[in-house]
Amino acid sequence: MKYVPLNHVAAQFLRDTQPARVASRNERDLLRLIWKSPGIERSDLTEPLDLTQQSLHRIVGRLHDRGMIVFSPSETRRPGPPSPELSLCRDWCLTLGISVNVGSIGLCLMGFGEPLENMEIPQTGSSLATEMARIEAAAEELLARRDAKRRDILGVGLAVAGHRMLDTAFNCPLPLAHWSLIDLAPVLGEQLGLPVWVDNVARTAALAEAIFGVGRDVADFAYIAHLHGYGGGLVSGGMPFRGSFGNAGEYSVLFNRQEYDDRPALSLLLQHLHAKGRADLTLADLKDEALVQWDGVAEWVDRVAPAHNRAINAICAVFDPALIVLGGGFPHSLARMLIDRTEFNNLPRHGVLRDVPSLAVAEVVDAPGAIGAALIPLFETVL
Incomplete structure (x- = not known):
């Protein structure tokens, strides 16, 4: 059923x-x-x-x-x-947002449309039951901070990194294989005793940016999520556009197997820096604003700039947004390096160029996927 x-x-x-x-x-x-x-x-x-x-x-x-x-x-x-x-x-209800990324799990406790508390816990191991139990414990800690109870929660939004498959099942990156191809909403719903809505983490981050970030005054914009992988979300009329199969904004589909390793995905930057002798680095370390000064980073940006430009121009051609936002786990300094290397395919016709979108760095940087996920129960029921 x-x-x-x-x-x-x-x-x-x-x-x-x-x-x-x-x-x-x-x-x-x-x-x-x-x-x-x-x-x-x-x-x-x-x-x-x-x-x-x-x-x-x-x-x-x-x-x-x-x-x-x-x-x-x-x-x-x-x-x-x-x-x-x-x-x-604000106190009429609470919602809980959970974002599952490679290496980290974000949580956001939201009042009636207002973020209250954020938390991030490590994503480790390969047991879904263990990670769900840790999510439950973290949720209880967030509730305790507000002197609230689980019965005060209207619903839960779960955001997962990966392609949507059927209903609430996703095909996730290899480190999240234990989250893959499982109908997650009923499993987490039973764990927490609460209703659960599920979406892709890049799309919930785009929703957070639409409501609380640089996209709040723009009806149509594209969000690029630089995480372990490379995806994003499309916002149309102020709301996420998901497409027929729930995978609109999967920009990695633009690249074939030979081109895949030249995408601006943070897992690939991490591999590049490991090869440069920084074997101790993790994905979390790549949020450092000083990253652009590290040996090898400028070289990597030059390497992935063609893929970045292909994605930018594909978004322009298909979606024609007013704004493209670079977000995810990127520090602002690295996002600006890519913005500086952006080249629009904009040949003049009759001496006139067409309009192209503005480029901006995401304003919602702390747990954007979880914040957007916490909004989903509200948009599905009351807003």
């Missing part, structure tokens, strides 16, 4: 009407507008939501009664009865 996360959401978060759901379409539209514009006055919601004042007051009242929004006195002086300012109640 197919796993449906909504079937495992606790009754305290559900509306008291059928079918079982956390919020209706109109309620979700209203909650997302309040989330994006905290402190917006109730009277200012009528026009963007295309609701009558009577319907709006009824929906706002119901959400307030459920504890999802809070009222504050308006400071605006205008004729007529005062209209309260509305904000989400």
